[in-house]
Amino acid sequence: xxxxxxxxxxxxxxxxxxxxxxxxxxxxxxxxxxxxxxxxxxxxxxxxxxxxxxxxxxxxxxxxxxxxxxxxxxxxxxxxxxxxxxxxxxxxxxxxxxxxxxxxxxxxxxxxxxxxxxxxxxxxxxxxxxxxxxxxxxxxxxxxxxxxxxxxxxxxxxxxxxxxxxxxxxxxxxxxxxxxxxxxxxxxxxxxxxxxxxxxxxxxxxxxxxxxxxxxxxxxxxxxxxxxxxxxxxxxxxxxxxxxxxxxxxxxxxxxxxxxxxxxxxxxxxxxxxxxxxxxxxxxxxxxxxxxx
Ligand code: HMG
Ligand code: MG
Numbered sequence: 607x608x609x610x611x612x613x614x615x616x617x618x619x620x621x622x623x624x625x626x627x628x629x630x631x632x633x634x635x636x637x638x639x640x641x642x643x644x645x646x647x648x649x650x651x652x653x654x655x656x657x658x659x660x661x662x663x664x665x666x667x668x669x670x671x672x673x674x675x676x677x678x679x680x681x682x683x684x685x686x687x688x689x690x691x692x693x694x695x696x697x698x699x700x701x702x703x704x705x706x707x708x709x710x711x712x713x714x715x716x717x718x719x720x721x722x723x724x725x726x727x728x729x730x731x732x733x734x735x736x737x738x739x740x741x742x743x744x745x746x747x748x749x750x751x752x753x754x755x756x757x758x759x760x761x762x763x764x765x766x767x768x769x770x771x772x773x774x775x776x777x778x779x780x781x782x783x784x785x786x787x788x789x790x791x792x793x794x795x796x797x798x799x800x801x802x803x804x805x806x807x808x809x810x811x812x813x814x815x816x817x818x819x820x821x822x823x824x825x826x827x828x829x830x831x832x833x834x835x836x837x838x839x840x841x842x843x844x845x846x847x848x849x850x851x852x853x854x855x856x857x858x859x860x861x862x863x864x865x866x867x868x869x870x871x872x873x874x875x876x877x878x879x880x881x882x883x884x885x886x887x888x889x890x891x892x893x894x895x896x897x898x899x
Pocket of ligand 1 (some may be wrong): 682713744807840
């Protein structure tokens with residue numbers, strides 16, 4: 607069982623307040639002691655697109671690397687890979703989406719264009735002996751295109767695998783998936799790809815993040831992305847709220863006897879370091895009225 611803590615990247619990319627670099631570093635260092643296996647520490651994307659993470663190199667230079675923890679980062683292109691290698695990342699995470707509209711808005715290219723862009727990045731990362739994750743965004747729903755067909759997700763996964771990606775992270779970008787949809791997709795995916803190469807990445811917009819984690823876990827998945835305190839969201843996915851909270855995932859899996867090995871007290875202390883800097887950025891969902899209370 608592995609938790610990939612994505613708060614420092616998915617969480618902070620969506621914050622309106624400027625978080626000082628030294629606070630990010632303290633936050634990541636505190637997360638390193640909680641028992642999570644991997645921390646997505648920042649993103650080497652264009653600072654024009656995501657200014658919140660324009661200090662990725664300084665963050666990587668400042669953290670105290672704890673043995674056994676994998677410190678990864680998002681990389682969108684070869685330029686990002688060069689920056690990531692220089693910063694001594696342990697793992698590279700590429701990202702594309704099933705939805706063409708979301709890809710245009712998020713990475714300014716088509717799905718085919720993104721795969722073409724990734725091929726030299728995967729080869730370059732492997733030359734550096736860095737493992738590569740491939741995010742498959744909008745794997746269930748898209749804010750612009752609605753429901754996504756599972757068969758289309760499989761085609762994207764195949765494209766990433768053909769290129770040599772080591773792991774995929776199947777992502778519910780706008781947090782709208784339901785447990786049945788998760789099970790259905792995994793029933794199709796698991797015969798093609800072992801569970802050890804699949805991570806699940808749930809956002810919690812509709813409050814189904816934990817139920818979705820448990821559905822995936824019951825199918826044999828053991829790697830879950832989550833963010834301490836439920837921070838997160840994508841600036842290019844309107845209505846999407848934070849990732850499923852690491853605390854909730856750990857508590858739910860612990861209760862069911864899974865050996866997660868994450869210390870909730872330490873996690874809460876790590877989240878607490880950010881609290882003074884966070885602005886409440888919750889935006890209304892496309893059909894938020896149905897959920898208002
Ligand atoms: P573009 O504008 O088409 O590309 O962006 P460009 O090559 O014309 O570059 C624009 C500017 O950025 C240029 O600078 C480049 O040099 C620079 P200028 O000449 O204008 O001064 N640039 C870079 N700078 C630093 N590092 C780089 C880099 N690349 C270009 N790597 C691009 C294309 C892909 C770069 C852009 O669209 C981008 O960076 N997008 C990232 C958006 C993003 O980070 N979104 C959030 C993460 S995805 C997510 O949250 C989903 C996920 O959580 C899973 C899920 O929940 O679904 C992963
Ligand atoms: Mg995300």
